[in-house]
Amino acid sequence: MNKTVSLATVALATFLTSFGPGxxxxxxxxxxxxxxxxxPSGFGALVAAEGLGHARHLTVTPEGNLYVxxxxxxxxxxxxxxxxxTNGDGKIDNKTGFFxxxxxxxxVKGNYLYASSNTDVxxxxxxxxxxxxxxxxxxxxxxxxxxxxxxEAKAFTLDNEGNLYVxxxxxxxxxxxxDRTKGSMGMQPCPILDSAGGIWQFKADKxxxxxxDGQRYATxxxxxxxxDWNTQLNQLFVMQHGRDxxxxxxxxxxxxxxxxxxxxxxxxxxxxxSDCGWPYIYYDQFQHKKILxxxxxxxxxxTGGDHIQDxxxxxxxxxxxxxxxxxxxxxxxxxxxxxxxxxxxxxxxxAPEPQxxxxxxxxxxxxxxxxxxxxxxxEGFAGPGEIKSPGQAQHRPCGLAQGPDGSxxxxxxxxxxxxxxxxxx
Amino acid sequence: xxxxxLLMGVSVFGQTNTMAASIARGKVxxxxxxxxxxxxxxxxxxxxxxxxxxxxxxxxxxxxxxxxVLKGLNDDVExxxxxxxxxxxxxxxxKDQEIADVLTYVRNSFGNKAGxxxxxxxxxxxxxxx
Numbered sequence: 387m388n389k390t391v392s393l394a395t396v397a398l399a400t401f402l403t404s405f406g407p408g409x410x411x412x413x414x415x416x417x418x419x420x421x422x423x424x425x426p427s428g429f430g431a432l433v434a435a436e437g438l439g440h441a442r443h444l445t446v447t448p449e450g451n452l453y454v455x456x457x458x459x460x461x462x463x464x465x466x467x468x469x470x471x472t473n474g475d476g477k478i479d480n481k482t483g484f485f486x487x488x489x490x491x492x493x494v495k496g497n498y499l500y501a502s503s504n505t506d507v508x509x510x511x512x513x514x515x516x517x518x519x520x521x522x523x524x525x526x527x528x529x530x531x532x533x534x535x536x537x538e539a540k541a542f543t544l545d546n547e548g549n550l551y552v553x554x555x556x557x558x559x560x561x562x563x564x565d566r567t568k569g570s571m572g573m574q575p576c577p578i579l580d581s582a583g584g585i586w587q588f589k590a591d592k593x594x595x596x597x598x599d600g601q602r603y604a605t606x607x608x609x610x611x612x613x614d615w616n617t618q619l620n621q622l623f624v625m626q627h628g629r630d631x632x633x634x635x636x637x638x639x640x641x642x643x644x645x646x647x648x649x650x651x652x653x654x655x656x657x658x659x660s661d662c663g664w665p666y667i668y669y670d671q672f673q674h675k676k677i678l679x680x681x682x683x684x685x686x687x688x689t690g691g692d693h694i695q696d697x698x699x700x701x702x703x704x705x706x707x708x709x710x711x712x713x714x715x716x717x718x719x720x721x722x723x724x725x726x727x728x729x730x731x732x733x734x735x736x737a738p739e740p741q742x743x744x745x746x747x748x749x750x751x752x753x754x755x756x757x758x759x760x761x762x763x764x765e766g767f768a769g770p771g772e773i774k775s776p777g778q779a780q781h782r783p784c785g786l787a788q789g790p791d792g793s794x795x796x797x798x799x800x801x802x803x804x805x806x807x808x809x810x811x
Numbered sequence: 812x813x814x815x816x817l818l819m820g821v822s823v824f825g826q827t828n829t830m831a832a833s834i835a836r837g838k839v840x841x842x843x844x845x846x847x848x849x850x851x852x853x854x855x856x857x858x859x860x861x862x863x864x865x866x867x868x869x870x871x872x873x874x875x876x877x878x879x880v881l882k883g884l885n886d887d888v889e890x891x892x893x894x895x896x897x898x899x900x901x902x903x904x905x906k907d908q909e910i911a912d913v914l915t916y917v918r919n920s921f922g923n924k925a926g927x928x929x930x931x932x933x934x935x936x937x938x939x940x941x
Contacts, residue, residue, distance in 0.1 A: 440858065458858055460887075460894055535885055535896040566900045634847050734856040737847055775850035777857055800857065 414476030414793075414808060421805050423766045428719075431764070431807045434795065435478035438467050438802030442490040443541065443709065443785035445499075447516035450790050452478070454797060454804065455492035455501055457539075465489065466501055468518065469804070476806055484521035490539035490611065491552075495590065500550070502540040504533045507552060507588070527589075528552060530596040532582050537609035543622070545615045550590040551622055552600075555609035556583035560629045560681050561665035568635050572681030576665050579605055583664055585613070585624065585656065604660035606694065611731075612710040612786075618724050619754045622656045623698070625707035625728060629668055629679070630735040636680040644686070646739035649677070651707050652697035653726075653749070653756065663694035671700040699756040704733035705743030708784045712751075715792025718809045725751045728760075729783040729796060732768060734776040741776055744768035746783050746796055764807060767798060830915065830927045837916025840909055844902065845917075853921030861888050861895040864921045873914075873928055877936040880910050907933040 416430025423431045440458040447453070452469040459465055464483025471478050487503035494500075498509040499518055508524040527550065531540055537555025544550050558565050561576035576583070581597060584605040588595045603622075612625035633645030640648070649668035654660065663669075667676045667690040676691045678684030701707065709729040713722045725748060732744035745765035750758045768779035776782070785797035794807040841849075848860040855862035863869050868888070869876060883901035887894055902910070907930040918925040 458894060460889075535887070535898050538896070564900060565898065631847055634844075734850070734859070735847060737850055738842070775852050775854045775856075777850070777852075777854035777862070 413810065414474070414806065416808060416810075421803075422769075423764050423805065423807070425764050425807065429764075429807055429809050431805050432476050433803055434471070434476060434806040435467075435469055435481070435804040436802060438797075438804065439463070440799045441467075441784065441797040441802040441804065442539070442799055443492050444787045444795055444797045444804065445492050445494045446787045446789045446795060447494055448790050449516060451516065452787070452795065452804065453492050453494065453499055453501075454785075454802075455489055456802070457488040457490060457799070459486075459488055461486045461488060466492065466499075476808075478804070482521075484518070485524065491542040493542070493544060495544045498590075500527070500542065500544065500590075502542055502552070504538040504540060505529065505531050507540060507542060507550065509590075526594050527592065528595045528600070531586075532557060537582075537627070539609075539611055541611045541613060543613045543615050544590055545620070545622070546617065548590045550588045551603060551613065551615075552586050552588060553607070553610040553613065553624075554582045554584060554586055555627075556664065558665070559608075559631060560635070560679060562635070562681050566631060566635070568637070570635070570681070572665055572679065574682070578665075583607060585610065585622070587658075603658055604654075604656045604662065606660075606662040606664045606666075607654070608664040611706075611708040611784075612728065614710045614712055614726075616655075616712050616754075617714070618712070619655075621754075623710055623712070623726070624654050624656060625710050626652045626654065626662060626664070626697075627706055628652065628703055629665070630704070632680065639680050639684075639686050642738060646736040647672075647703050649703055650697070650700035651703060651705055651730075652701070653699040653707075653710070653728075654695065655698045660695050661693070662697075663691045667691035667694055669697050669700055671702070699749060699760070701728075701730075701747070701760065702742060704735040706731035706733060709786040711786040711788060711794075713788060713792075713794070715788055715794075717792025718794075721750065722748065725749060726756075727763060727786055727794060729786050731782050731784055731799075732773065732776060732779055737775065741773040741779075744773065744779055744782055746786070746794075764796065764805075767796075830919075833912045833915045833927060834919055836909075837912035837914070838920075840905070840913040841916050841920075844905075845913065848897070848899070853917070853923075855895065856897075858893060859895060859897040860899075861890055863917050863923070865923060866890050869917055869923060870925045873926075873932055874936055876914060877910060877928065877933050878940060880905070880914065881933075881937055881940060903937075907931075907937065 421431040444454040466485040469478040470480040489503040491502035507528040534557035542552040562570040564570040587603040588600040609627040628649040632640040650671035678690030708731040730743035748763040767781040781798035784799040796805040853863040885898040914928040
């Protein structure tokens with residue numbers, strides 16, 4: 387009897403290994419070249435999928451299947467891919483596309499798949515296997531958000547209490563009277579903040595909400611593409627894309643090198659009512675100070691915004707953090723648990739200095755706070771050699787997701803590659 | 812020094828206002844005004860700032876091109892199947908000759924080869940859109 391039971395268990399385990407991609411206990415083999423990535427010792431990577439188009443964010447189901455959000459089709463092609471690895475070798479072998487709206491955000495929460503366009507957030511009902519029941523039936527959850535050709539991605543995340551947090555990026559660089567125009571001063575107060583430049587909170591299960599139904603949860607955030615709900619702290623963390631062009635706009639105050647390095651890209655731990663200070667101040671990671679923006683009378687030294695929240699952590703300028711993920715898996719070594727992975731899309735606004743970023747960073751955390759220096763976790767996405775202009779990058783990391791086995795998935799929005807990073811002791 | 816050079820370029824026409832001189836002046840203007848977004852190699856920023864390489868926007872109708880520089884652009888632009896939507900601020904503060912120079916440079920750089928843009932052509936377009 388006992389023997390029969392254990393045989394059955396073995397058979398079940400074998401079944402899971404063969405047919406349950408990403409399920410705990412499964413081991414997939416990294417590619418011989420680790421998918422072209424450089425990783426810490428003990429880690430490996432494989433190309434799980436490629437050629438998906440401009441793949442932005444992605445999400446993994448409890449079964450280990452993926453949904454990937456795509457942009458850049460101008461609503462002519464499929465913009466969500468459902469990806470399955472039916473034989474458990476880690477390589478996607480079944481792909482289904484649906485949904486016509488370009489966008490960035492995607493997340494499986496409970497029995498729904500949420501996805502955003504550049505103005506709306508939708509959801510699809512899932513079956514017990516977390517597959518979309520009817521791909522033609524998208525329920526509109528939020529609609530009519532501002533999209534003015536700049537910072538238009540409505541990246542989002544959800545908490546565990548039925549709330550949806552949506553980035554509404556500022557349709558401006560620094561709220562100048564004339565956007566991105568040399569010497570133009572900032573509008574006082576900045577009128578953009580009424581309807582953008584922050585994180586808005588909506589109900590996750592209520593149809594057709596718009597500005598009046600939601601509330602501005604946090605303000606003074608120029609643009610946020612990476613955000614994640616930290617379940618350990620029950621708190622929203624976001625990565626801000628800092629302002630561009632300090633030298634172009636105020637050449638008497640900033641030289642090209644300063645402009646390439648400033649301001650910091652910042653991580654913020656938000657609470658309701660947070661004000662992170664855009665456009666009035668920016669964070670200088672060398673002086674460790676909030677500096678008054680030149681549009682508002684700053685000179686690169688004057689501090690400002692005493693009432694403004696300090697960042698939780700600061701990173702070099704312009705590297706474009708497009709995803710943050712708190713790692714809760716057990717596959718990776720202990721030091722990674724409850725720390726944050728950050729996908730830096732890579733800069734463009736450092737020119738004529740060489741571009742930087744194009745990697746995935748690990749930020750250690752201790753007791754709910756960033757502790758110690760960030761480190762490069764995965765690099766090599768962009769290819770060999772110095773990147774002078776972003777078009778030279780072969781791949782750019784954009785989205786992060788954690789598999790049920792603890793694998794880390796990274797999406798690339800140049801060629802639509804999905805990388806899977808695993809750890810084998 | 813830079814301003815002095817530019818001034819010379821504009822005022823001492825005849826000797827210096829050849830196409831090569833215009834390209835040389837245009838290059839300096841490009842570096843100061845355009846490079847941050849359109850990049851040193853004219854390749855732009857994927858899906859944000861359009862490339863200036865071998866596109867009809869640059870090589871085609873000069874009136875349209877001059878208009879973009881004078882009025883800026885806040886529109887979705889398709890180039891070879893990719894879309895670019897970041898707004899470009901107007902550059903109407905530039906003199907006619909400066910716009911002619913920078914466009915002549917762009918039309919003859921990054922692998923592009925097209926005729927020069929003259930200050931007189933910029934003047935005509937500027938008068939029309941006022």
